Amino acid sequence: MPTPFDDDALAGVLGHMNRDHADDNLLIARAFSPLPDPIAATMQTFDADAGQWHVTSADGGEDVLRVPWPSGPISERREVRREIVALYDDACRRLGITPRDHE
Numbered sequence: 001m002p003t004p005f006d007d008d009a010l011a012g013v014l015g016h017m018n019r020d021h022a023d024d025n026l027l028i029a030r031a032f033s034p035l036p037d038p039i040a041a042t043m044q045t046f047d048a049d050a051g052q053w054h055v056t057s058a059d060g061g062e063d064v065l066r067v068p069w070p071s072g073p074i075s076e077r078r079e080v081r082r083e084i085v086a087l088y089d090d091a092c093r094r095l096g097i098t099p100r101d102h103e
Helices: 007-020 022-032 077-095
Strands: 038-046 050-057 062-068
Touching: 007 022, 007 038, 007 077, 022 038, 022 050, 022 062, 022 077, 050 077
Parallel strands: none
Antiparallel strands: 038 050, 050 062
16 A cells, blocks of 8 residues: 655654664564564654564564554554554563553
8 A cells, every 4th residue: 555654754753763762663573573582673664554664683684574553554644653652552562561651
């Protein structure tokens, strides 16, 4: 499906996630990636259906991780935050970590 998000939306969200939420990217990778022992993850892109991360494992393996949005397809930029927060919360549940509060 083509993305309903323009270049400004993509750059804004990806810049924010990779600059301010690097730990959250790694947490999502640890919970959803098939790679053993992810040590780095950067959000590469997103579209109406999913977010996509580049993941690196401790053994040097690399993978592209595509994780569907928990609530289904989205079409507005404000929905991206909601879905990433939901992925973060789900990752915490999967890993047995207490999630932080969301403001």
